[in-house]
Amino acid sequence: MNRTVLYLFCIVFASSCVTKNIAEVDFSVPPKNEKELIARVYSKNKSPEWLALKGKVRLMLEKDNEVSLGISIRVRKDSLIWVSVTAPFGIELFRAVLTKDSVYYINRTNKTYFVKPIAHISQIIKTDIAFNEIQEMIMANPKIVKKKYSFEKTNDDFLLSTQDYIYTISNLYRIRKGVMIDEGNSLIYTYRNFSFENDFPEQLELIVKSASETPFNIKLNYSKVVFDQQQQTPFKIPSSYVKAK
Numbered sequence: 099m100n101r102t103v104l105y106l107f108c109i110v111f112a113s114s115c116v117t118k119n120i121a122e123v124d125f126s127v128p129p130k131n132e133k134e135l136i137a138r139v140y141s142k143n144k145s146p147e148w149l150a151l152k153g154k155v156r157l158m159l160e161k162d163n164e165v166s167l168g169i170s171i172r173v174r175k176d177s178l179i180w181v182s183v184t185a186p187f188g189i190e191l192f193r194a195v196l197t198k199d200s201v202y203y204i205n206r207t208n209k210t211y212f213v214k215p216i217a218h219i220s221q222i223i224k225t226d227i228a229f230n231e232i233q234e235m236i237m238a239n240p241k242i243v244k245k246k247y248s249f250e251k252t253n254d255d256f257l258l259s260t261q262d263y264i265y266t267i268s269n270l271y272r273i274r275k276g277v278m279i280d281e282g283n284s285l286i287y288t289y290r291n292f293s294f295e296n297d298f299p300e301q302l303e304l305i306v307k308s309a310s311e312t313p314f315n316i317k318l319n320y321s322k323v324v325f326d327q328q329q330q331t332p333f334k335i336p337s338s339y340v341k342a343k
Contacts, residue, residue: 132249135256135267136242142271143239146325149173151236153320155183167191169318172329173236179229180331195333198229203342204335210342211335238289238299240273272297282309298323 129135151171158164168184179196195202201218204211220227234240242265247258255274258265266275272292278285284307289299300320307313 128251129249129256132247132258135249135258135271138271139242139267139273145175145234145237145239147175148324148326148328149175149237150322150324150327150329151318151320152322153318156317156319158315158317171236172331173233174329174331175233176230178331179233179236180329180333193333195331196229196232202333202335204333204339205342209336209339211339212342235287238272238302240276240287242273268292270297283307293323296323296325 129138149172151169153169154166155169156164156166168186168188170182170184172180177197181194181196183191183193185191190206192203192205192207194204196216196219199216201212201214201216203213216229219232231241242258243263245260245263247260247263247265250257250259254269256267256269258267262279264275264277265273268274270292273289275286275288284305286305288303289301290303291300292298293300298320300323302318304316304318305313306315
């Protein structure tokens, strides 16, 4: 189950933050360059104070090796991320809470726990990542790394690309796909099935490829999305649990 933790944390892998000083945007005029397009993306996409997600996560670790689990995610903006993963019939396997400076984790299957600095996430996924970047990925509002991009209009999408980063952006100014390449490693994340009701994706797919490890694929399918309603985020380490090594 510890390996499952690694894969689930990777779904929130995000890119570096940029400053959002955005002037008023005229959306009736198509963007002429990457600067105007990025301004529209940030102007259109706002993060709620609370977000609750519930659904299924499917992990494809190796060929013919697939695991399907239930997942519940609750986010309080700029404060915490609460995650619970369950087996069939609602049996909880593990629970985790991320704050700006710490990671709290309990494993129900072997009755262990740990409390570590938030930098532990970077050690797991071999990439520097901050709490706010994890939060933005979960909220389907990842930041675009500050680079000089080539700008292209393709059918109903816009394309921003460099040697290391590629973003596909819809004509509604939502990031639909991101590709990140780093020294032989690559991460591809794709948001699909944006709801007409709340403009939030019903599916997040993540593909991770590494030069030294077996590639894997994750799909999150949300059956319930709730905005701006305060959520319970219970977390208590049972006295009988032992500290994980």
